[in-house]
Amino acid sequence: MSLKVNSKIPAAFYVHAALFDCDGTLVNSTGAISEFWREFAKTRPHVDAEEIIKTSHGCRTYDVIAKWSPDDAEEKQVSEWEGSIPDSFGQYAKPIPGAVELVRKFDEISRTQTDNKHQRWAIITSGTLPLASKWLKLLELEKPECFITAERVSSGKPDPQGYLTARRDLGYDAPHARVVVFEDAPAGIKAGKDAGAIIVGICSTYDAEKVKSSGADIAVQDLSSFEIEGYNAATDEFKVVVKDYLYAKEEFTTRRKSIVEGLA
Numbered sequence: 001m002s003l004k005v006n007s008k009i010p011a012a013f014y015v016h017a018a019l020f021d022c023d024g025t026l027v028n029s030t031g032a033i034s035e036f037w038r039e040f041a042k043t044r045p046h047v048d049a050e051e052i053i054k055t056s057h058g059c060r061t062y063d064v065i066a067k068w069s070p071d072d073a074e075e076k077q078v079s080e081w082e083g084s085i086p087d088s089f090g091q092y093a094k095p096i097p098g099a100v101e102l103v104r105k106f107d108e109i110s111r112t113q114t115d116n117k118h119q120r121w122a123i124i125t126s127g128t129l130p131l132a133s134k135w136l137k138l139l140e141l142e143k144p145e146c147f148i149t150a151e152r153v154s155s156g157k158p159d160p161q162g163y164l165t166a167r168r169d170l171g172y173d174a175p176h177a178r179v180v181v182f183e184d185a186p187a188g189i190k191a192g193k194d195a196g197a198i199i200v201g202i203c204s205t206y207d208a209e210k211v212k213s214s215g216a217d218i219a220v221q222d223l224s225s226f227e228i229e230g231y232n233a234a235t236d237e238f239k240v241v242v243k244d245y246l247y248a249k250e251e252f253t254t255r256r257k258s259i260v261e262g263l264a
Helices: 030-042 049-055 061-068 075-092 099-113 129-139 161-170 186-194 208-213 257-263
Strands: 011-015 017-020 121-124 179-183 198-202 218-220 226-232 237-242
Touching (some): 011 179, 017 099, 017 161, 030 049, 030 075, 061 075, 075 129, 099 121, 099 226, 161 179, 161 186, 179 186, 208 218
Parallel strands (some): 179 198
Antiparallel strands (some): 011 237, 226 237
């Protein structure tokens, strides 16, 4: 049974930092990436482009090529291919609704209301630096201080290495620190979960049932109904509210009295 949007009881959570995937989370690049794989497979009969499109979203391109076409698995070449995707197929990509606004709000509060003025958000993507940088340019977003791309990890998603690295770089790797991961793919959701994060699953690539069963704590169609209602300097926490969601665990629809009463 499909999940329906719930807009009656807002879901809310409190976090010290936000970690964003890129493809499928900030930008809907599925069409562009799909066209790349179809073009790649035209001269490689051993490569099944449609199977790759169905199964590899959220994984590093290098890892996928190493599996399907090992002779092409050369890091510099793969990086160049990826970097060409926005130029060749960018017309198939578009921003995820609400994503740019939410990132900018985290950035604004980080720079104006926190003690050290350091960013409390990061991007962790399976894409290479050339690819991710061009998507950010398309979105008119500046590169964050913490920008984890495929080149920075030895093990890609679903391994949690990228998200654990971001937690450490931002200074929120302690067990009690609360971070949220925004993801769309099962591989990324698992990586975020294994990094100890709250998971917001965006149903841009997979349906809500798949996102939920992969481990998302909250499942949404996009990021358009998210609001940062406040930042508590005493606890160094953002209060994030989402009004429209497809699924949310009960703990995120129950008020946390100690914080709410403290702000009342």
